[in-house]
Amino acid sequence: MIEKSERASTPGERPATLHEAVGGTDALRRLSSTFYDAVLADPLLAPVFADFTAAHIEHVAVWLAEIFEGPARFTAELGGHQSLLRAHLGLSITEEQRLRWMELMTDAVAKDLPDDELLRRRVVEYFNWGTKIAREVSADPAGTDLGDPGPTPRWGWDGLR
Template identity: 40%
Template sequence: MNGQLIPTLYTWAGENDRLEQLTAHFYAKVAQDEILAPVFLHMSAEHAQHVAHFIGEVFGGPKRYTETDGGSHASMVEHHIGKHLTEKQRRRWLALLLDSADEVGLPDDPEFRSALVGYLEWGSRLAILNSQIDENPITESEPMPKWGWGETGGPYNQ
């Protein structure tokens, strides 16, 4: 990047407004989806916003999830405990979220999408694992995950 600072994924994605737009759009689709609607039947009105704040924090943005929403990495994991999620549900969740990313205009450059898909794959596979157990394996002292550009090293720059 010719000596320029590499932006966080949060900044590159469009910051909080864009992430909230993404999750609102996504959860509107989920509510209409026969595979996922039953899983999210009892989600709070603030759920989409909390998920946007969680992703934003993981992607290097402000600590809205932990400081404003009162959440932690352990509390996010707790939402999945005992839900017995399936691979079919995980794949549908991923497909709808990636479709939503396109529909709300998240950056589509290969580097950002590689980082986004990498995070969503990692997180959704952990959600499956955690949904099969009865006790949270994460303690409140566990730090929030941090996700960056990974192997791509930053946004594409010709």
């Protein structure tokens, strides 16, 4: 839980959304590119991304933009939350792979996002939350059990909205 002293939503102190604070969708493209360069070179994670294409970087950037309260293009153009979860079905992601993913993403966040401790912490908290869901979804060996995941979540200065 965030202490009142850590809240960053006072007008004038910080941008209203994490999307604005990170530098917009272009910054999220750079973050995704840096991250996937490391992932594809990593012996533990590269096999999970055997079908990787350059379009993946754009899709991730658009997803993150929407999550961080920017434009809702992932929902409008790429199928929304259901589509993202479906992409992880049957991947059988291990906890070791999830933790390595987090290490590489944390490194990319430190390299590519603004030097703002709270901003970086909130972004990494989202990734920790999201990777746990991806791992859980990936465990479905049949690759079909999603249920109703609801709308695309939003993540702000106070976490999940």
